[in-house]
């Protein structure tokens with residue numbers, strides 16, 4: 555698990571310039587992922603998760619989007635300053651991305667086999683047609699789809715099966731890093747658990763590092779080594795999975811944990827976090843979570859707290875020490 559550092563993001567800032575004003579989507583995000591490691595990135599809708607994933611691959615559309623600051627080192631090279639040729643290598647080879655909606659990511663007029671074969675062919679130009687097909691069948695089996703479905707079209711597959719095909723395509727080039735943006739959100743709960751199990755098995759087998767994005771802290775609990783919690787475009791807490799679950803230190807993380815049914819032993823305690831994320835075109839000058847926070851005092855609205863180390867790589871962006879205290 556303690557592989558070399560594969561990805562390192564430093565101070566990434568991304569904005570969208572819209573008719574309604576500037577959307578401050580990412581406001582100085584730093585994080586890293588080691589080889590073979592899974593980082594869970596968790597936050598509410600609008601927190602900046604997809605913007606971060608797309609930013610890593612320079613897939614932010616300009617306009618309206620704009621990367622205004624930061625560095626994204628992949629194996630020591632800054633993706634944001636790479637030549638188009640190098641970027642092409644990273645996108646097609648080294649980093650794959652799975653998007654949230656399985657319906658829009660597959661080509662409806664190609665069989666699933668053709669779509670997997672296409673990726674394998676691009677990355678292995680010495681292979682024969684038969685070898686490519688064999689590899690495609692092996693990849694399908696790996697994601698739990700039987701070989702006899704290889705010539706079927708995407709519409710013949712259920713949502714969960716489509717998402718398996720998408721993961722097979724993403725992994726067919728044997729990437730070092732998989733960016734999985736809410737890969738199970740569109741699926742119902744049982745199917746979601748099966749797909750997560752499969753992802754877990756695959757990343758171990760293939761030793762692929764992963765950023766697993768979810769709005770649900772419960773989902774990442776099954777899969778991740780480390781967790782980063784994002785709120786209004788900033789990481790508010792990050793650390794080992796165990797530290798985040800057993801000893802959360804940011805009131806927002808505590809709120810997220812309290813709102814997961816499976817983790818809340820006493821269902822009477824189950825409570826959603828009150829209020830909404832601040833308007834990203836008009837962020838407050840202090841802690842953006844303060845208006846929703848049970849622990850907030852006037853000091854909290856003075857400045858955005860720094861991300862500070864509370865030991866063992868557990869970083870927290872809060873001026874309070876809420877350890878051991880109950881909310882309300």
Ligand SMILES: Nc1ncnc2c1ncn2[C@@H]1O[C@H](COP(=O)(O)OP(=O)(O)O)[C@@H](O)[C@H]1O
Nearest residue numbers: 570577579598599600601602603604605618834
């Ligand atoms: N193309 C876009 N144009 C304008 N605003 C955008 C665009 N994409 C995302 N945003 C805004 O950026 C913020 C972060 O969005 P996003 O990264 O999609 O969050 P998440 O994936 O966590 O739900 C949100 O306020 C969202 O409305």
Ligand SMILES: [Mg+2]
Nearest residue numbers: 603604605735
């Ligand atoms: Mg998203």
